[in-house]
Amino acid sequence: MPKGFKANALACGIKKSGKLDLALFYSSIAAKASCKFTSNKIQAAPIQVNRFHLRDNNTFRAVIVNSGNANCFCGRQGLKDAREVAGSLARSLGIRKKEVLMASTGIIGRRLPVKKIQQALPKLIGGLSLQGVDKAKRAILTTDTFFKTLTAQVSIGGRKVTICGMTKGAGMIAPDMATMLTFLFTDAHILNGALNRALEICVEQTFNCITVDGCMSTNDSIVMLANGSAGNALIEAGENFNLFVRSLEVVCLELAKMIVKDAEGASKFIQIKVDQARNFQEAKKLALAIANSSLFKTAVFGQNPNFGRIVAALGSCSVELKEEDLKVKVSPLQKKEIFVRVSVNRGRSSAVVYTSDLTPEYIRINAAYN
């Protein structure tokens, strides 16, 4: 963890399996925050609480996360429950309620067991430590089969700045955003606007370029805290900003790829590059059309080089492609990592999108989930 951050996690009883299900991240000094939430019209209660806390407040101290329950589509009660958790945590930590951010992931439509969380708070807070992040990175998981963390360090004006990221997600992954929770912590001293801009730039080409099943979640959140403990000169723009963005991008891209590598039931990791497009958005749209095609994904699973399915997917977008302009290359399907490259002869922009194959195991996992 970067300077000034601690974490802890425990099993409070939300998951019947007895696995870790409640995590707390804490900054001992006031941190700036930048967040991204799902664009789904149905948004989970913790996201609604976060939006309210972010509205007229600039400092944050804690992020509380539970897995096993999404606290979504629970009506006013869900919102009340989320607020109660935030309030109890703030009182216990001696901070303002608005300094709390939160996230939930798990089953939709079941009431959050607030009492269980409240009863666990003293132990959760008492155990906050640098090492606690090892438990926290596990407590945020649901169907994930491995934890996903990455730390980058960059020297900015002679000071070492650390960016630590962790994420969860394996299914219900679609861009804008992928179904996932991501937490990013940095000790960088950075202007609020620069922090937002940095996150915006990085997310667009990383978490917004992955898809597992094209399904958009109600709980997606990226929460980033920057507490300034690194003591670097304030990052605003220019070279220092670029250095910070490059490090953050590495963290985000690797975390995003880890989600795809852990995709539910997947046997392949697929990288799709579309180039010669008019602009990035067009390239991304075409790449995603392939990435979200069930027929393409099953062909990869079957190691069956059925390039007609790639062409059919490309043509289903509203992009005016010409058959004679298309070039499609697919690497050998026997390998674990597959590369698809499509050139469309329309311009100079490109995009890379990451996805997985579609397997009987994906269906088994999701048929039984709940």
Place this chain on the structure above:
Amino acid sequence: MPKGFKANALACGIKKSGKLDLALFYSSIAAKASCKFTSNKIQAAPIQVNRFHLRDNNTFRAVIVNSGNANCFCGRQGLKDAREVAGSLARSLGIRKKEVLMASTGIIGRRLPVKKIQQALPKLIGGLSLQGVDKAKRAILTTDTFFKTLTAQVSIGGRKVTICGMTKGAGMIAPDMATMLTFLFTDAHILNGALNRALEICVEQTFNCITVDGCMSTNDSIVMLANGSAGNALIEAGENFNLFVRSLEVVCLELAKMIVKDAEGASKFIQIKVDQARNFQEAKKLALAIANSSLFKTAVFGQNPNFGRIVAALGSCSVELKEEDLKVKVSPLQKKEIFVRVSVNRGRSSAVVYTSDLTPEYIRINAAYN
């Protein structure tokens, strides 16, 4: 078959299995035609030929269909091959080349075996008969497990008018249009404009309201011929037009449902109704979001009433839904036919969409196809 139509089919060797793969439909008198083709930007060669034939020509006599090869993404050679088939058929039948319509379905990107088709033409034409439709309805199939035909009769001005439809399709089924070939034959005497309008009305609420896997084909075609042999007073508008549309709609809806019932690997038939929407398009968009959600489809396969996935799918559309306005009902998942009903409290329009569940068998079929 309606009056004046004949059909035949045989195995010309396109399918290695030796199954029927070449069908011919023939009208002994000149027929009017109305067609719908895929909106995919990559369109198979036979569709390009049809568009050309439909441009400045009003009478049609024959429809030739092959299965096992899509004749798509084969460049100029594909177009040349399709034209050659149309030309040979026209010569053999003694009709103009432009009076031929055609359709192909099967693997994309392989050259059509024109010679095999040409060699089969004499036998194909020689065997044209009323009973030939029994072979033809089989020859248009690919992964279908049963043939799909329906005939309706309606009395118009005291004359019996027959509408006979047949269709194929089981995978790569998405709306606008579903991946399928549909052939509709009627002996109705009907104005060209009325025929087009009737087909337009019927397709929008039937073939454009089904989805299996959200994948759009390059070969979708609906070809309808009306040869006027019923001897009814010309159908233009008013009550006779409405009678004709109602019959055609029954045929189209039942054929569309048959496609979904034969969906690759499916174990359930799912009907999704969204009501209280602002308009039909909005209702359809919401219903399709559910129908195309892999997570919803696997939940139905698993008989796992995970209504959160319905809510997440609804929210992923760009429709301004409010959580408190949503009502979601799902019939018991143990049954073979599932009914989903969603009310959104925004208006008075509704739409019904038909789909199937997503199963390990779908993946096995499509992983091995080719």
